[in-house]
Amino acid sequence: MATLEVKNLHVEIEDEEKKTKKEILKGVDLKMKTGEIHAIMGPNGTGKSTLSQTIMGQKKYHVTKGDILLNGESILDMPVDERARKGLFLAMQYPAEIQGVTNAEFLRAAINARRPENDKISVMDFLKELDKNLELLDMSQSMTERYLNEGFSGGEKKRNEILQLLMIKPSFALLDEIDSGLDIDALKVVSKGVNSMRGANFGALIITHYQRLLNYIQPDVVHVMMGGRIVKNGPAELALKLENEGYAGLRDELGLDVKLVDED
């Protein structure tokens, strides 16, 4: 069993133009282990993506206080590639496009990065695994010979993130708004992919605005984030309650002094 623990995490980013610093996360606590699916919900601008990017190791987010522990070991000093090889995976909202590097080549490089020099994955094993996962995600074989995310539609990019997840098989996946921009059919396919990973050796943290995704991927725990903190934890039903009552309702119920971005 693997564990991922976020302890009293404070994160700030620098505004490069104004040369000012802004604190985004103001003491986040979160504990999860493999075998569990967690969901983080919250209004826009509340720090959900900051949390996932900070866990992954995006350099523009500076940790000023607190710690992130993977299996009890602090990962704050590790570069992003090392964190990935230790078992973290971030499905991104806006994956980069790289012309000249095929999807298949990229996937093999990612798999081989986790294996010793003298034990690289064989072409046969790789293709077998690839075909299986392509089928599961209803993706055509031609996607693998295309250049990485280049010219992919929004939906294709999301599927491609999940394809990587299935091929890399991390201990923990951070899924940052994988539902945004997806039609209902694509949403089902993406959910099917994530659900196929469920098991004792896999945990996920799903970040979403909407409860809709959680109809397809049932979470074990729901966290609500507002104003840079987790303000409420609960079972799957908490998401439904939020869907009905909105974030403002929960804020007022908890008596929080948080301004919601889209609120006038």
Add this chain to the structure above:
Amino acid sequence: MTPDKLVQIATENNEPAWFVEKRRMALDVMDELPRPTIQRFDFHNWQMTPDVSNRITTTVTPNKDYELMDIFDAINEYPELLQKYYMQKVIKPDENKFTAYHTAFLNQGIVLRVPKNTVIEKPIEINLVQDSVTPFVSHVLIIAEENSQFSFIQKMTTTGNQAAVANCIVEIVAKDNSNIRYAAVDELGENVTSYLSRRAYVGQNAYVDWSIGLMNTGNTVADFDTDLYGEGAHAEIKVVDITSGRQQQGVNTRVTNYGKHSIGHINQRGVIMDRSHLIFNGIGHIIHGASGANAEQQNRVLMMSSKAHGDANPILLIDENDVIAGHAASVGQVDQKQLYYLMSRGIDKKTAERMVIRGFLGDVLVSIPSKIIREQLVQTIERKLENGQQVSENS
């Protein structure tokens, strides 16, 4: 070398009188001629014109659909063809010191002629090996007769690692309605100082597609040139270049539109590593009278080290009003967003960096028509980048 000695060597090699005379005349003018000019690139003290006394025989595989032969056989077997086209129609011996040197001291070469109305499906491949012991003065003459269509792939490598000079010229005569795809992977060695000149004469509605992977590891001056003489003549020029170590490279890529409605597009990508130096000049010249001409170019370089030097200079010279012309140039660094994405999948920084570079070159790489060349070039690029990364680490 004295003119008498030059004539003596050529005569001993059974070269015909007209050819020996061409050599002698070139030698006569060589000293007075200036070197070619590569703007913002200084190579005045490079030793580029050593004496040559040997001849290198090139073995080619004959084919019934076209003529492919060693140039020293061709001058005897097809004297009229060679007199008309060799250093005559496309490039002239007295253009500069290096073209004169080439004509005087040529020691290796091949000639390809594809007959009228002939379509060759299989790419015609040539491997040229430069032996680092002697200078390599190499000529490739390609004559595409009217309405012919074919691909030509040229690879150049070096054996040995002694200091040497290479002076390599490629001339393409693309007659009316011909269609030529020329691809080259240049991999001359670290201690080879080279002058590479490639030029096409493009006739009416003819098409020339150049894909050039300039992967030399030694100092290089490159002059890539296309003259669009015919109405509706069209050329696409793609150049990918990587410099590493303390290598110096100056590249002029020029298209001149003479013909009405002629089209010339230049797309160049350079990666500058370590302490190397790379200048990319893209020159688009539209001659008065070439109405409806189109000249566009993109020159981009990527700086991989703070000690690297480089620039991308677009130069447009337009003497006609009714034209479409444009250019884009940039000098940039590795895209951090792409690097982060790749590394977030566990790929180590160096491998990820190489992939990002490939992404930067991608625009040009993907437009190379032959898949085989594309894959070979990718392998060569990988190798060169890996070596470059090692050099950076050790310096």
